Amino acid sequence: MSKSPMPCKKGPGVARSDGYHVQYHLGKRWAYHRLVAHWAFGPCPDGMEVCHSCDNRWCCEPTHLRYDTRSNNLHDIKKNGRVYRKLSQPLADAIRREASTGRRQQDIAKDYGVSQTQVSLIHRKAQWV
The missing domain is CATH 1.10.10 (Arc Repressor Mutant, subunit A)
Structure with a gap:
Protein backbone atom coordinates (compact mmCIF):
# COMPACT_ATOMS: atom_id res chain seq x y z
CA MET A 1 0.00 0.00 0.00
CA SER A 2 1.03 3.61 -0.49
CA LYS A 3 3.47 5.12 1.99
CA SER A 4 2.61 8.62 0.72
CA PRO A 5 1.04 11.02 3.24
CA MET A 6 -1.17 12.29 0.40
CA PRO A 7 -4.65 10.74 0.04
CA CYS A 8 -5.75 9.10 -3.19
CA LYS A 9 -7.08 11.56 -5.76
CA LYS A 10 -9.78 10.66 -8.28
CA GLY A 11 -9.38 11.57 -11.91
CA PRO A 12 -11.87 13.81 -13.70
CA GLY A 13 -15.19 12.52 -14.97
CA VAL A 14 -16.51 9.03 -14.61
CA ALA A 15 -14.38 5.91 -14.44
CA ARG A 16 -14.65 3.30 -17.19
CA SER A 17 -15.98 -0.14 -16.30
CA ASP A 18 -12.39 -1.29 -15.61
CA GLY A 19 -11.98 1.41 -12.94
CA TYR A 20 -9.68 3.76 -14.88
CA HIS A 21 -10.53 7.36 -15.76
CA VAL A 22 -9.94 8.56 -19.33
CA GLN A 23 -8.92 12.03 -20.51
CA TYR A 24 -8.33 13.47 -23.97
CA HIS A 25 -5.15 15.53 -24.33
CA LEU A 26 -3.80 16.93 -27.59
CA GLY A 27 -6.14 14.72 -29.59
CA LYS A 28 -5.12 11.48 -27.89
CA ARG A 29 -7.14 9.44 -25.40
CA TRP A 30 -5.16 8.65 -22.24
CA ALA A 31 -5.88 6.64 -19.14
CA TYR A 32 -5.75 9.59 -16.76
CA HIS A 33 -3.22 8.03 -14.36
CA ARG A 34 -0.87 7.56 -17.34
CA LEU A 35 -1.30 11.19 -18.36
CA VAL A 36 -0.54 12.35 -14.80
CA ALA A 37 2.57 10.15 -14.68
CA HIS A 38 3.65 11.53 -18.06
CA TRP A 39 3.29 15.09 -16.73
CA ALA A 40 5.02 14.26 -13.43
CA PHE A 41 7.85 11.96 -14.59
CA GLY A 42 8.14 12.36 -18.35
CA PRO A 43 7.39 9.73 -20.99
CA CYS A 44 7.01 6.12 -19.88
CA PRO A 45 10.20 4.18 -20.66
CA ASP A 46 9.94 1.21 -23.02
CA GLY A 47 8.99 -1.99 -21.22
CA MET A 48 7.50 -0.13 -18.27
CA GLU A 49 3.96 0.74 -17.20
CA VAL A 50 2.38 3.07 -14.67
CA CYS A 51 1.83 1.36 -11.31
CA HIS A 52 -0.20 2.49 -8.30
CA SER A 53 1.47 2.14 -4.90
CA CYS A 54 -2.01 2.60 -3.34
CA ASP A 55 -3.50 -0.18 -5.51
CA ASN A 56 -6.50 2.02 -6.46
CA ARG A 57 -7.01 2.00 -10.22
CA TRP A 58 -8.87 5.29 -10.10
CA CYS A 59 -6.14 7.12 -8.17
CA CYS A 60 -4.29 9.89 -9.99
CA GLU A 61 -2.20 11.24 -7.10
CA PRO A 62 1.33 11.59 -8.55
CA THR A 63 3.00 10.47 -5.32
CA HIS A 64 1.12 7.15 -5.62
CA LEU A 65 2.30 6.51 -9.19
CA ARG A 66 5.56 5.12 -10.51
CA TYR A 67 6.98 3.48 -13.62
CA ASP A 68 7.77 -0.20 -13.16
CA THR A 69 7.75 -3.48 -15.06
CA ARG A 70 4.61 -5.54 -15.70
CA SER A 71 6.11 -8.34 -13.63
CA ASN A 72 6.63 -6.08 -10.60
CA ASN A 73 3.16 -4.60 -11.02
CA LEU A 74 1.56 -8.07 -11.02
CA HIS A 75 3.62 -8.97 -7.95
CA ASP A 76 2.28 -5.87 -6.14
CA ILE A 77 -1.28 -6.70 -7.16
CA LYS A 78 -0.94 -10.19 -5.70
CA LYS A 79 0.86 -8.96 -2.57
CA ASN A 80 -1.88 -6.39 -1.90
CA GLY A 81 -4.63 -8.99 -2.26
CA ARG A 82 -6.19 -7.65 -5.46
CA VAL A 83 -7.12 -10.29 -7.98
CA TYR A 84 -5.57 -10.16 -11.43
CA ARG A 85 -7.78 -12.31 -13.59
CA LYS A 86 -6.22 -13.33 -16.83
CA LEU A 87 -8.68 -14.85 -19.27
CA SER A 88 -8.15 -18.28 -20.68
Missing part, protein backbone atom coordinates in the same frame (compact mmCIF):
# COMPACT_ATOMS: atom_id res chain seq x y z
CA GLN A 89 -8.47 -19.00 -24.39
CA PRO A 90 -11.79 -20.89 -23.89
CA LEU A 91 -13.27 -17.87 -22.04
CA ALA A 92 -12.05 -15.49 -24.74
CA ASP A 93 -13.61 -17.77 -27.39
CA ALA A 94 -16.92 -17.74 -25.46
CA ILE A 95 -16.81 -13.94 -25.23
CA ARG A 96 -16.16 -13.70 -28.98
CA ARG A 97 -19.10 -16.03 -29.74
CA GLU A 98 -21.46 -14.01 -27.55
CA ALA A 99 -20.28 -10.70 -29.01
CA SER A 100 -20.86 -12.01 -32.55
CA THR A 101 -24.56 -12.57 -31.71
CA GLY A 102 -25.02 -8.83 -31.24
CA ARG A 103 -25.39 -9.00 -27.46
CA ARG A 104 -24.38 -5.75 -25.74
CA GLN A 105 -20.67 -5.72 -24.90
CA GLN A 106 -21.38 -4.08 -21.54
CA ASP A 107 -23.58 -7.04 -20.57
CA ILE A 108 -20.98 -9.58 -21.71
CA ALA A 109 -18.29 -7.71 -19.77
CA LYS A 110 -20.37 -7.81 -16.60
CA ASP A 111 -20.98 -11.56 -16.97
CA TYR A 112 -17.26 -12.33 -17.41
CA GLY A 113 -15.85 -9.79 -14.96
CA VAL A 114 -13.91 -7.86 -17.59
CA SER A 115 -14.22 -4.39 -19.11
CA GLN A 116 -16.28 -3.53 -22.17
CA THR A 117 -12.99 -2.52 -23.79
CA GLN A 118 -11.65 -6.03 -23.25
CA VAL A 119 -14.77 -7.53 -24.85
CA SER A 120 -14.37 -5.20 -27.83
CA LEU A 121 -10.70 -6.13 -28.27
CA ILE A 122 -11.54 -9.83 -28.15
CA HIS A 123 -14.46 -9.40 -30.57
CA ARG A 124 -12.30 -7.45 -33.06
CA LYS A 125 -9.56 -10.08 -32.69
CA ALA A 126 -7.13 -7.43 -31.44
CA GLN A 127 -6.53 -9.73 -28.45
CA TRP A 128 -6.90 -13.49 -27.99
CA VAL A 129 -6.69 -14.23 -31.70
